[in-house]
Amino acid sequence: MKRLSSLDAQFLAAESGNFGSQYCGLAIFDTSEHVIDATVMRERLERALPTCPPLHWKVVEVPFNLDHPVVVEADVNLDDHVTESTLDSHDDKSLSIAAAQILATKLDRSRPLWRLHVFHGLPGRTAIVITVHHAMADGIAANEILSALVDADRVVDPAAARESKPYPQRSELARSGLASLPGRWIRALRAAPDTLAHLDQVPALRALPGVHTLASRLRGDTGALRLDAPRTRFTTKLSPGRSVAFGTVSLDVIKSVKNQFGFTVNDVVIALCAGALRRRLLATGDLPAAPLVAYIPVSTRLPDAPDRFGNAITSIIAPIPTHLDDLSERLSFAHDNLKSAKRRTQQAPPSLLSDVNDPIPTPIFGIAAKGLMDLISTRFIRPPVNLIISNVAGSPKELTIGGAPLVGSFPLSVVFDSFALNITVVSYQKNLDIGIVGDAVALPDGWNLVEDFHRELADLAALTHSNGRTEK
Template sequence: MKQLSGLDSAFLDLEDDHQFLHVSQLLILQRPDDPDFAPYPAWRRQLADRLHQLEPLRRRLVPVPFGLDHPYWIEDPDFDLDFHVRHSAVPPPGSDDDLDELVGRLVAAPMDRDHPLWVSHVIEGLAPEEEGGAERFAILTMIHHSTIDGAAGADLLELMLDDVPDAEPPAHAGQWRAEEPPSTAQVLARAAANGVRRPARGLLLAARAGQEVARASRNPAVIDLADRVRGSLRGPLGSLLNAGRERDPDQDVPRLPPLVAPPTPFNRPVSRYRRFAHRALPLAEVKAVGKHADATINDVVVALCAGGLRRWLLGRGELPDAPLTAMIPVSLREGDEDEVWTNRVSATVAALPTDVDGPLARLHAAHDALRVAKQVFAALPGDLTPDAAGLGVPATVTAVSRALSRWSSVTPAPFNTVVSNVPGPREPLWLGGARMTHYIPVSAIADPVGLNITVQSYVDQLDIGLLGCAGLLPDLPDLADAVAEEFPALRAAVEGTEDTEE
């Protein structure tokens, strides 16, 4: 029996009837030549043989009465693989757009908390990627965010699949031991013990946070951010705090995100319905563009998202004058964690250069914005987020989380969108004789941020998954096209050819 961390529990607390915090993997595979190969039984058998290695798939929630403590995971004594592995199909002609529409419908549903928090759909009926090519099928696996983060999800996938075709089942295939649920008295006793220890943990964490804040006082990016906050104050208090404040208007200051995210069509309360769209870019070419411009893959990804959003918003006549802002998840994993299957993630906020004209200039602005975001994150105690989330009295934290969720639906968005780049496997993965060709991320959205753009690298592809609220973004495929179309424009600009900006 293992207890959820405070951050893991928060992903449960923030769910309601219209926002569901599971993260998903959409895998596309090529059918082998073997006429006896059947995707659904092959995938079911694959998981059954590897369940002893796949802890997040076996464990079920055990809540603590009255919310006195965070819930626990137990190895589900009533585990039923047939409940979790399901069979679906796209209608003819089986295009990628048909697949995206089905995925949008499938992810728009909550998880059943009486079972382990995951579901996997084998989706058949996909047309070949190119005329005369191999037939394809897809696997959509949805796992609740309380179970894993993005980096852990990539690790889990490598355990689900094989690194060679037609691999033999692993040793001890399917052998694992279920647990009996604890009694109410047992979980209450643990809650009481944790309640005694929680204040001491809070003092230690406060001391660590104080040290990091002290270091932040010497960080130029943090100093400028504090200066901007002070400078934005109005009224008598602002006059007092800004007394004697002088700034050189020509001073080159870091490109910090706006203090208030500008309005967009997708920064409103979300419905329970989703739209999904995916696109792919050649990873080697993305790396080459970044190398040529002395930029990282992250820089290129943020520049592409900014350029795509700029194109799309200009087309609607709704581009704000101020740059949009993005929440950038930051993995805290160092590779030596005692517990792998939990959330070790924090976040920072960066300016998206949607106000910059020209793809090369946007790339340079994205590079500067991410550099400053990293400086701010490194200086502030963001790495303490997972520990801090577990300090409050769980019932109170739950109530506050839900109140903040409701409050966020009627207040300005803290950022406009989420942009995440997750590194994936470098070598091909296999299901029997079926080779996986794409690893497409499908993330989550919540009020009032109705758009998530997540990028996943896999072998020679950079797969881009956009998830949006169906009511706010009915034309999400157009936005996906705009992001993908930004790449040839950026490549042309980097190579010195004619700029193809709008």
């Protein structure tokens, strides 16, 4: 039995209406000479079960909400979790529609919170969409699940293997919940000064009236300027549907820009995202004069941390240069503002996103989470952020399943009421794979945005070539 952290539990508690906390990994394999089907994946998953706890974790509520939910060991019938089908149209857009439908469908809490679907029909390729609940794993942890399914010489550590445990009784859960209350209140009191001083780093709270003033005064930074997010078409409540698009750009070009100008890969990625979004919003007449504000999740999980699953993240809140016409200025703006935003994040405790939830009494935790999401999506509150941008390091080496090479891995992450756009990128070999998720109404032009990424990267490559030629 494992108690969920308050951050993990928030992803469960906030689920309401059209919002669900599930996210997907879309992996496409070259199967021109190999076969990947549901049978193959069930065999892989069977081998992965001992060392991937989320695959056999089931959520159990604590009686009277005395504590956050716990996860317990559950029997896994892989037939309930693994399915396959053939796409109606044999192209990426048909796959994106199918993935969007999966992403919009909440996971069944009566069983472990994941599923896997194999899609046939792409010429010479097979796609796998694995869906995991965010309460069970963040982006880094989800990568470990994918890593457990690919070809590798693995020896299961008996100490890490799954142990069969009896299902906890309700009385046991209630006693455990009561026993945890004093410790949780003490931790919350100790964390309160730092938590309050950095409330403006919490995406869902930062735009509430008084938060900026309170936080800046408590940390002695009364001259800090408030970073406001403009309203965009993504400042909306979620509809029932999702929009998905994906694409691949050259990581080598991004690295050449980084080297040419002395920036970081993340600086260039943020500038690339901003440039592509600027193109899209200009094309539709939706571009605000002020820069968009991005929530950029950052992992706080140490490489040798024994707990590899659940959520261990903090947040960078930064403006991105959608308001600048000049490409060089966008790069410099991204570099300067990310450096400043990182310093700001380093001032906050790494456990901030959990600390802010800990003082909330668990009986009203769900009401508070849902109420907050409803509040920030009204026109009475400034948008807290405009979108989420994540940059995840992937494998520099080729990955395979049964000898079939992975040709692209596209993260399809969570969108929220009030910030209904998520762009997540992951590096793989010499490429950067881009997964775009939006609300279906707010983002009807996701594939146009993919084209904008390619155009923006071409301009970056031309700028690098031109600058290098000038220096010579």
